[in-house]
Amino acid sequence: MSSATSAPTETQRPRISARIGGIAESATLAVDAKAKALKAAGRPVIGFGAGEPDFPTPPAIVAAAQAACADPKNHRYSPAAGLPELKEAIAAKTARDSGYRVTASQVLVTNGGKQAVYQAFATLLDPGDEVLLPAPYWTTYPEAITLAGGKPVDVVTDAAANYQPSVAQLEAARTDRTKVLLWCSPSNPTGAVAPPELVTEVGRWALEHGIWVVTDEIYEHLVYDGATAVSMPVAVPELADTCVILNGVAKTYAMTGWRVGWMIGPADVIKAAGNLQSHLSSNVCNVAQRAALEAVSGSLDAVAEMGAAFDRRRKTIVEMLSAIPGVICPTPHGAFYVYPSVQDLLGKEIRGRRSATSVELAALILDEVEVAVVPGEAFGTPGYFRLSYALGDDDLRTGIERLAALLGEAR
CATH class of the missing domain: 3.90.1150.10 (Aspartate Aminotransferase, domain 1)
Known part of the structure; x- marks a missing residue:
């Protein structure tokens, strides 16, 4: 040859x-x-x-999972986007905890928060699209952005500014390729909580420039000293059509190993992300979803x-x-x-x-x-x-x- x-x-x-x-x-x-x-x-x-x-993990949540194991309906495939009753419960929990009202069609249940992060960027970004990424940032964000074909653009903050980016900094980093702003409050890794007035100011800036916001709210319940975690589409309701919220049960309910997260966003974006998930992983484990249903529906004690x-x-x-x-x-x-x-x-x-x-x-x-x-x-x-x-x-x-x-x- x-x-x-x-x-x-x-x-x-x-x-x-x-x-x-x-x-x-x-x-x-x-x-x-x-x-x-x-x-x-x-x-x-x-x-x-x-x-x-x-x-x-709280006992009532564990008990719900134990019961789910014995129920044959949980032994089969279920809808890739999530159990309908869990999606309804997540929508109700979101309204209860942040004041943001959505329908079940705007919810996609994912295999932990990390899958929600990747799928959000994979759904929104085309090759070369830029994502403004306030730093310090969670280590997974830039990797997920890059994997989805995007380009992370660091907006570096420091302790003197309470690790919060100003609108002036965001504007200085904006280009004609900027499509998304990643927002995380309360923050991983700094623990900083954005004050309500900054959330509003940043949301209005993003709306003015047609920039999507992907906001990670997984630490929403862990706030101290009277701080409040404000959801950006609540502060700026007009942003709802260009905003994706990421969340999950891991941190709030001590359920890191159960691997249940979710995306909330416009119905067309959630449908597209659901199409991706249908090929990537199909449904989240039904037993874990039943446990998550108990978590988000139950007491916050x-x-x-x-x-x-x-x-x-x-x-x-x-x-x-x-x-x-x-x-x-x-x-x-x-x-x-x-x-x-x-x-x-x-x-x-x-x-x-x-x-x-x-x-x-x-x-x-x-x-x-x-x-x-x-x-x-x-x-x-x-x-x-x-x-x-x-x-x-x-x-x-x-x-x-x-x-x-x-x-x-x-x-």
């Missing part, structure tokens, strides 16, 4: 596509996995990496109890981190994260090592005192750490005490 007709070699045709090969592993899950592996090996690692409540514990831990971790020389820790008003600056510690010697980046400093901390944190590079702002305080009170104190002892040696 001639060389002209021979099969392509590996060097001619890569084994992994450029589209998938360019995706980075989730930094938060990578840190969490490393911490768990070290624990399994017998090391006393304390992990501040994953945003996962340490509480069990357990949510309030968890929120009180998070609030207590929030105050503890801010106080302890703020006492460490070289660490600047703003007080968050939502979610269950702190996002301290460690820029003043970079370049200093700690136990014979100098860290030029927050990635290197995080590695040093894990090596020396067995505490796992996520460096700010994962969220678009080097020189910071994200720490989740969704872990037990004793582990939280022990972990920060170890961190303080180590960083106190910086010279």
